[in-house]
Amino acid sequence: MEKKISISNNQVILNYNKAYPKDRQEFLASKTFQVYIQYFISSQKEKNVDLYKYLTQDGKYDSQEAAAEFTHFLRLLSVFKMDEIRNDYALDEKHLLDTIEEIYKSWRDLQRFAVMSSENIDGFGVNTLVARDSAxxxxxxxxxxxxxxxxxxRRNVVYRQAQAGTNACFSVYRHKNLWDPQYEALMNIPVIDTVMLRTPMILHPKSSKREGVINETDTNPITYFAGDPEEWFCFPCKVGKLLCFVYFNTKYIASALSMANLFELASREESEQKPDLICIYGNPDDRNETQFYHDEANDIWVGCISDHPRVEYFGYLKKMCLTLHNLAMMQRGWLPIxxxxxxxxxxxxRRKGLMLMGDSGAGKSESIEALKAVGHDIIRDIEVVFDDMGTIHVEDGVPYGQGTEIGAFVRLDDLDPGTPYRDMDRAVIMGPENPNARMVVPASPYxxxxxxxxIDLFAYANNYTDEYGLKQRPIEDVKETCKQGKRMALGTTQEVGISTTYFANPFGPMQKQELCEPLIDKMFQCMKDNGVFVGEIYTHLGFDRANRKGLDIAAKELLEFIKK
Known part of the structure; x- marks a missing residue:
């Protein structure tokens, strides 16, 4: 990004390489500060007529002229006291104080980010980035x-150390290796190598729900990639063991940087390799689609999310990355769960590995939270392998589970009331004012x-049957239940009521059932041969989400299984 400052879509991006204030006078005299003041003045024309009249001196100045005049006044105010300044803005102290408060509030209402290059700074490290941003x-x-x-x-008597600067900052460098000429359009896009989040980071995305499905296309999205490299960044990450390059439109920078809490950020050395997965997020292609394509020649799975207001929801980005991962892993003989x-x-x-399977809203995370509560006095440790998507694979005849994410993207309503507050110091909180409020929080090391x-227990999370507890069932019955993928949809997606999804997984298995079917047979047979407990856990959430009786009974029976 070559601009000093970019303000749009209720967010601001500062370029520390182009504009980095070393002191107050340099900051107040900067073009960057004047650009923000002009943005603020223009926003007050409809929002606060009195402030707009004060700043433009009843129409004496347009917004650009008013920005220049008012920043000049602020430079004076930074040196002199009010009664020492002869300026029209100093004559109306009430409106001046209101303006100062509103400028600060309006700034903090924006989603604020900063970027800098790590390439041309000797000895660049995390301390360089953090120190600059903290200053x-x-x-x-x-x-x-x-x-x-x-x-x-007068002076203040109470001081609050609020986040007055950015919500997050990051450093970037440029790709050096081109893995195939057809992807040349991506090569000039800066690649992120360091991220700093100021948590809790509270975001207010336009959308709070994911809609539609991810469909396969017979055209590689790179052929209709329409992004300007100056308006895009690349977030290289590890989804499970796979390398994924997420190229994102700066309109969606808040969602993209939130991935630092969910997926392991790849090293610079890893980022020079050919990726296994490529995700293009916010492509201005006028298609309003979420699609994937398999580049067989390079063995790269490519996903594309069209630029549209509805995709300003973290679930679109997360699920596209997981879909691409699942498709690639099924091709390698691993079963996505x-x-x-x-x-x-x-x-x-005593230690047990518990794997619960089910679609959104079935009660997987809620069951784990309930288990924590009922076993708090006898449980020493809970190690999270995955909270949403993982895999089963076979080595030497033994089934093993692995995860994909280092964090969790969870509904606040699904958690024990105290949990969001306990973890909020590291969390990214999204849309706390919405019914589907979410948080992204680190869960486990990579x-x-x-x-x-x-795997000691494998159970399908059943929220639609009027039964309670945990029940072991014949493996063929459980396999068919899993394939049917039935659940009572609770409004976390566009679905409501009883729905079915192949293998309870619309993120790869549903799209490639012919690839998934033999893997299901193989893994279930392997679990049977190894004596894994296979059954169903009844969460009862489809009947009364507020009543946690079903969860409590299920959690107690899970605890009894662990104690055996």
Whole structure:
């Protein structure tokens, strides 16, 4: 990004390579600050007529002229006291104080990000990025307080160390290796190598629900990629053991950077390799589609999410990455599981690996949360392998589970009431004002996610049957139940009521059933041969989501299984 500052879509991106204020005077005299003040003045024309008249001096100035005049006044105010300044803006102290407060509030209402290059800075490291961004945060906060106190003619007595600078910052470099000429359009897009999130990071996306399905296309999306490299970035990450390059439109920078809490950021060395997966997020192709394509010549699975207001929801990006992963892993003989997998260790050392499978809203995460509650006095450790998507594969005749994500993207309503507050210091919180409010929070180190974990229990999460507890069932029956993928949809997607999805997984298995079918047979037979408990867990969530009786009974029976 060559611009010093970019303001649009209720977000601002600062380019620290082009504009980095070292002190207050440099900041106030900068073109960047004047651009923001002009943006603020223009926004007040409809929002606050009184402030707009004050800033334009009753129409004496247009927004650009007013921005220049007002920033000049602020430069004076940073040096002199109010009664020492002869300026029209100083004559109306009430509107001045209101303006200072609104400028600060309007700034903090934006989603704020900063970027810098790591290529041409000697000894660049995380301390360079963090130190620069922290200095800007401090500068903005001190400058606001100075203006506020001078307008009030007194000092503050309560100080709040708010995030006055950015919500997140990141550093980038340029690709050096081109794996195939047809992907040349992506080569000039800067690649992220370091991310800093200021948590809790609270975002307000336009959408709070994922709609539609991801369809296969016979045209490689790279052929209709329409992005300007100056308006795009690449987030290279590890989805399970696969390397995925997420190329995203800066309109969706908030969702893209939130992936740092969900997927392992790939190293610069890894990012110079050919990727297994490519995701294009926010392509201005006028298609309003979410599609995938298999580039067989390069063995790359390519996904494309069209630029559209509805895709400003983290679920689109997350599920596209997982769909591409699942398709690639099925091709390699691994079976994707839409569910949750945890290793529970009791105080006496007994340990069990529990894998629960089910589609969105079936009660996978809720069952684990209920288990934590009922076993809090005897459970020593809960190791999360995956919270949404993982795999089963066979090595030496033994079935093992692995995960895909280092974090969890969970509905706040699905959690124990205290959990969001306990974890919020590391969380990205999305749309807390919405019914489908979510948070993205780290869950496990990458080394845990991609380790082989023994499966002791495999249960289908059933939220639609009026039964309670945990029940072991014939393996063929459970296999057919899993294939049918029935659930009571609870409005977390566009579906409502009883629905069925092949293998409870619309993220790969549904699209490639002929590839998935033999893997299901193989893995279930392997679990049977190895004595894995296979059955159903009844969460009862399809009947009364507010009543947790079904979850509590299921959790107690899970705990009894672990104690055996």
């Amino acid at each position: 800007v945060n401090s500068l903005f906060l001190r400058t606001y307080r100075l203006f506020e106190e001078r307008a009030m003619h 839409h569910g949750a997998f945890v290793n529970i260790t009791l105080n006496d050392g 080394r845990v996610v991609v380790h082989n974990h023994t």
